[in-house]
Amino acid sequence: MRIQLSDHFTYRKLLRFTMPTVLMLVCTSMYSVVDGFFVSNFVGKTSFAAVNLIFPVSMGVAAIGFMLGTGGSAVVAKTIGEGKQELAHQYFSMIIYVGVALSVVFSAVCFIFMPQGLLTLCLTMCSLRSFSGGLPGLHWPLGWARSWAGLRL
Numbered sequence: 001m002r003i004q005l006s007d008h009f010t011y012r013k014l015l016r017f018t019m020p021t022v023l024m025l026v027c028t029s030m031y032s033v034v035d036g037f038f039v040s041n042f043v044g045k046t047s048f049a050a051v052n053l054i055f056p057v058s059m060g061v062a063a064i065g066f067m068l069g070t071g072g073s074a075v076v077a078k079t080i081g082e083g084k085q086e087l088a089h090q091y092f093s094m095i096i097y098v099g100v101a102l103s104v105v106f107s108a109v110c111f112i113f114m115p116q117g118l119l120t121l122c123l124t125m126c127s128l129r130s131f132s133g134g135l136p137g138l139h140w141p142l143g144w145a146r147s148w149a150g151l152r153l
Contacts, residue, residue: 021070028062061106068099 072095
């Protein structure tokens, strides 16, 4: 069944258009419910409070991802429908570049403003000894981050 926006719109067609978005939002919400359930039952109330405090930040990052994915796919699909393949490729590349740039900026901001104790824990977990064989190009950024944090391992 092919759906055209110019056709007569029934409830069945409306549901067919909206169900993927609704299912995506339900799955995202279920992630937080299941996370809260396991953290509250197996870790404790303080950790559950921490998860609930950070949840708006997590949903903000997810909203940006949904915005880029949904809005970007609409723009690319519209451009392909107009027969402008090259422009659609440029739009798609721009969306990917914006997503990567936003990820790098967000990661840098989180890294810079991370509390010293948490930074020490993260860098200890990512020690050079554990990455020595797996990721060969990772030794210099971790070394720089360790020296920035004042770690001696």
